[in-house]
Amino acid sequence: MAMSQLKTTIGHGVDDIPSTPGKFKPEKSSPFFFNRVRWYTSLSKLTLWFFLSLCLLLFLFFASPSSSPPRRHLNGGAWGGPDWERRVRLSARVRATNKAGHTVLVTGAAGFVGTHVSMALRRRGDGVLGLDNFNDYYDPSLKRARQKLLERSGIFVVEGDINDEALLKKLFDVVAFTHVMHLAAQAGVRYAMKNPKSYINSNIAGLVNLLEVCKSAVPQPAIVWASSSSVYGLNSKVPFSENDRTDQPASLYAATKKAGEEITHTYNHIYGLSITGLRFFTVYGPWGRPDMAYFFFTKDMLKRKQITVFEGPNHSTVARDFTYIDDIVKGCLGALDTAKKSTGTGGKKKGPAQYRIFNLGNTSPVSVNDLVSILEKHLKVKANKKIMLLPRNGDVQFTHANITLAERELGYKPSTDLHTGLKKFVRWYLSYYSGSKKKTSCSWKLDLQWACYGQDRFFKIYRPEKI
Ligand SMILES: O=C(O)[C@H]1O[C@H](OP(=O)(O)OP(=O)(O)OC[C@H]2O[C@@H](n3ccc(=O)[nH]c3=O)[C@H](O)[C@@H]2O)[C@H](O)[C@@H](O)[C@H]1O
Numbered sequence: 001m002a003m004s005q006l007k008t009t010i011g012h013g014v015d016d017i018p019s020t021p022g023k024f025k026p027e028k029s030s031p032f033f034f035n036r037v038r039w040y041t042s043l044s045k046l047t048l049w050f051f052l053s054l055c056l057l058l059f060l061f062f063a064s065p066s067s068s069p070p071r072r073h074l075n076g077g078a079w080g081g082p083d084w085e086r087r088v089r090l091s092a093r094v095r096a097t098n099k100a101g102h103t104v105l106v107t108g109a110a111g112f113v114g115t116h117v118s119m120a121l122r123r124r125g126d127g128v129l130g131l132d133n134f135n136d137y138y139d140p141s142l143k144r145a146r147q148k149l150l151e152r153s154g155i156f157v158v159e160g161d162i163n164d165e166a167l168l169k170k171l172f173d174v175v176a177f178t179h180v181m182h183l184a185a186q187a188g189v190r191y192a193m194k195n196p197k198s199y200i201n202s203n204i205a206g207l208v209n210l211l212e213v214c215k216s217a218v219p220q221p222a223i224v225w226a227s228s229s230s231v232y233g234l235n236s237k238v239p240f241s242e243n244d245r246t247d248q249p250a251s252l253y254a255a256t257k258k259a260g261e262e263i264t265h266t267y268n269h270i271y272g273l274s275i276t277g278l279r280f281f282t283v284y285g286p287w288g289r290p291d292m293a294y295f296f297f298t299k300d301m302l303k304r305k306q307i308t309v310f311e312g313p314n315h316s317t318v319a320r321d322f323t324y325i326d327d328i329v330k331g332c333l334g335a336l337d338t339a340k341k342s343t344g345t346g347g348k349k350k351g352p353a354q355y356r357i358f359n360l361g362n363t364s365p366v367s368v369n370d371l372v373s374i375l376e377k378h379l380k381v382k383a384n385k386k387i388m389l390l391p392r393n394g395d396v397q398f399t400h401a402n403i404t405l406a407e408r409e410l411g412y413k414p415s416t417d418l419h420t421g422l423k424k425f426v427r428w429y430l431s432y433y434s435g436s437k438k439k440t441s442c443s444w445k446l447d448l449q450w451a452c453y454g455q456d457r458f459f460k461i462y463r464p465e466k467i
Contacts, residue, residue, distance in 0.1 A: 079160055079167055085174050091129045091156035092175040098125030102336060105177045105221070107131045107210065108184030109157050110143040112289045113226065113280070115150060116325050117181055117332045122153045129175060130157035132184065137191070137198070138290045145432075146287055162206035168213040179336050180214060182207070182225035185257075188291050189230060189394035192252035203256035207263060215271040220342035222274035222354075224335045227261055229281040229321065229361065229399045230254035239402040242279075242357050251394030265355060272344030272353040276335045281361030281401050285325030285421055286428030294322070294371060294422065298429055301381045309368050310390040312397045318390055319365040319398040324416035324424075331360040334410030361401020362414045374419050378426040 078084075094101035104121055108114040109130025121128045130150060134143050147157050160167040162184050171177075186195075186202040207225075214221055232240040233248040249255040264275045284294050297307050310318045340354040372383050390397060406412035 079158060079170070087156045088129055088158065088171065088174050091154065092127040092177070094127040095125030101126045102179045103127040103175060103177050104179045104181050104336065105129050105131060105171060105175070106181045106183065107162055108182075108226075109150065109155070110134060110147045111183055111187075112146075112285075112287055113283060113325065113328060113332070114181075114183040115146040115287055116285075116329045117183065118150055118155050119153055120329045120333060121181075121336075122150075122155055127175075128155050129171070129177075130155055131160055131162070131171070132157050133161040134159060137186065137188070142287075142290065149287075162210050163201065165209055165213060168210060172213060172217040176219060177217070177221045178219075179339065180210070180221045180223045180225075181332065181336065182210060182223060185226060187253070187289065189251040189253045191291065193393050196252050199252050199256045203253075204259055204263070207260050211264065211267045211273065214342075215267060215273055215344065216347045218345060220271070220273055220344050222276075222336075222339035222342055223264070224276040224278065224332065224339060225260070225264065227277040227279045227357065228254065228257040229279050229359070229401065230396070231258045231261065231279060232399065233396060238398070239363065239400040240359060240361075241402040242359055242405055250396050253394065261357065268353050268355040270349060271347060272342055272349035272351065274340050274342040274354045275356070276339055276354070277357040278331060278335060279357065279359045279361075279401075280328060281321040281323045281359065281399055283323050283325055283328050285425050287432075288325070288425060293368065294375070294425065295429075297372060297375055297383070298379065298426065301375060301379055301383050304381070304384065306384045306386050307372070308388050309372060309385050310395065311369075311387055312390055316397070317367040317369070318395075319367045319400075320371075321361040321363065321365045321399045321401050322371070322418050322421070323360065323362040323401075323414060324418075324421035327362065327412075327414035327416055328360055331358070331406060331410060331412045334406075334412055338410060356409070358406040358410060358412070359401040359403050360406060360412065361399070361403055362416075362418075363401055363403050364417070365398055365400045366418045371418065371422075374422050375426070378423055 092103050092105075094103060101124075102121070104126055106114055106118045106121070106128055109118050109128075110132035114130070114132070118128050118130055130147075132143065132147070134140050134147075150157055158167070158171065162168070162182075184202065184206065186198045192199050211223075214223060229240065230251060231246040231249065231254055232244060233246065233250045233254055235244055235246075235248065237244060246258055246261070249258055261277055264273075264277060267273045268275045282292075284292065288295050290296060290299070300307050312318055335356075335358065343349060343351040343353040372385065375381075376383055403412060403414070
C-alpha cells in the first residue's frame, strides 16, 4: 500500500468509528471497506496482545517467590524474604555446646569495635547477628573487608540503618535477642563541625529508634552501648570518674553521647530496659578507624608527608588514655555477661531495672608526641611534624580514666601498653595495605616487599635516609 493511500485509509477509519460498535453495518460496496476492516482487525489484535502480555507480566510478578514477603532496599542492600530470614536465624543461633550463650544483635558490626566484639562473641559460641549501614564516613572498603572477616566466622551482617524501624522490628520478630550491643554511631570529634546533622541522625534519632523497638520487644533485650570519654569534656579533675560532672562537652559528638546517656536513662526508668553505657577512651588497634590520629599519622608518615601534632597553651602536653582494642573487647564482654535482664513486657515496666555506666580506659595517658615517637620506632620512619596549638574544634587537652568501677563490676583489667598495641597495629596495617593494593599501583611493590621480606629489607631498599 502506498503511503498516501495508507494515510487516507486511516483518516477515514478514525472518523468513521461509530460510538456503538455493534451497530456498525459494513457497506459491502464501499471501496474503503476492506481497508477499514483490516485496520480494525489489527487494532483489536494489538489490544488483545497487549492485554495478554500485561496479564502474563502480572502473573509472573505475583507468582515469583521473592514477592512474598517483600524485600526492602536500603543503601544498595536488601532485606526480607525466606533466605534472608534463614541467614538471620542461623547467624544468631547459639552454639549447642554453649548452653548459657547470649543471642546478641551487634549494631555497627562492620565498624572497628563492632567487628572485634562480634568475633570474640562468636569465638566463645554466642549467637551474633550484625547490623551496619556501611556509610562512607571513612573508606567503606575497610568495612567490607571486616564484613568478609565476620562472614568467614559465620556472622551475617545485615545491611541497614538503625533508623529503619521496620527493619529493626523484623529482626526482633525473627530472633528473640537476649542482648543488644549497640556500637553503631557517628564517631569522631572534629568531623562534627563539618557534618553536625549526621551526629543527630545516628547518635540521637537512631538510638531512640533502637530503644523504641527494644522496649516493645518480647522479651526485652539487655542493652550495652558505646558512650565516650568525651562526655567529661572540659573537666580538669583527673582521673575521670563515672560520677564526675559531664555537663561541659567540647564537641557536638560529646554532646550527643551525653544526650545518649540521658536518653537511655529515660528508657530504663520508664520501660524497664536494662542499660549499660561504656565510656570508651580513644580505642586503637588492628582494623582500626582511618579517621583517628594514630591511623592517619601512620599512613602519612609512610608517605613521608607532614603530620600536624597538637599541643596545649604554653607548649603544654596534649594526651590521651589510648586503650587497646583487645582490652575494650574484654570490657564489652564483661558488660554483656553481667547485664541483668530487662524488667518490662509489652512496653510496660514491671520493676526496677539495672542502669550502669563504666569507664573503659587504660589508666595511663600518653602524650601525642610520645605516640608519634612510638610510631617512628615501629615504622622506622622519622616523622615530619608540624606543631600546632590545639584548635577549638572539639578536642580536649587530655583524657585519663579511673577504671576502679569497671575493675570491680566487670573484671576489667587492661593489659596492653601503647608501645605493644601500636606494634600490633603497625603489623596489621602493613600486611592489610600491602595485600589490598595488589596490582593497582607502583607503591604496592614497596609494600609487598615489606610484607614479604620484613621491615629491614624494605628499608634497605627504599628508605631514603638512615634514622
Ligand atoms: O575517647 C573517645 O571517646 C573518642 O576517642 C577518639 O577521639 P580522640 O581521642 O580525639 O582521638 P583522635 O582523633 O585519634 O586524636 C588523638 C589525639 O591526637 C591529637 N591529634 C589529632 C589529629 C591531628 O591532626 N593531630 C593531633 O595531634 C588529638 O588532639 C588527640 O589528642 C575517637 O575518634 C572518638 O570517636 C571518640 O571515641
